[in-house]
Amino acid sequence: xxxxxxxxxxxxxxxxxxxxxxxxxxxxxxxxxxxxxxxxxxxxxxxxxxxxxxxxxxxxxxxxxxxxxxxxxxxxxxxxxxxxxxxxxxxxxxxxxxxxxxx
Numbered sequence: 001x002x003x004x005x006x007x008x009x010x011x012x013x014x015x016x017x018x019x020x021x022x023x024x025x026x027x028x029x030x031x032x033x034x035x036x037x038x039x040x041x042x043x044x045x046x047x048x049x050x051x052x053x054x055x056x057x058x059x060x061x062x063x064x065x066x067x068x069x070x071x072x073x074x075x076x077x078x079x080x081x082x083x084x085x086x087x088x089x090x091x092x093x094x095x096x097x098x099x100x101x102x103x
Contacts, residue, residue: 007058015059019051 007015053059068075084090089100 012062019053019059
């Protein structure tokens with residue numbers, strides 16, 4: 001795999017399948033139906049931590065490649081490069097609505 005040179009396609013698919021399975025369990029209720037983001041956000045974050053998704057450079061490279069292929073123009077323009085350090089009242093993503101009251 002070009003984005004994961006030490007992995008075979010089978011290894012990458014197996015790893016992504018395990019991550020996908022954990023994520024799916026995190027965002028579904030016991031009956032398997034999807035639930036609202038406010039309810040699954042914590043479980044999703046925990047599942048991704050357990051899968052070590054954020055610490056896996058090869059998985060992160062593969063995810064960046066998926067974004068690059070899914071939205072070449074947005075990727076080239078830096079749409080998916082975010083630095084919110086020292087930000088206050090920041091929302092990241094498309095279609096957000098935010099109301100701030102600063103004192």
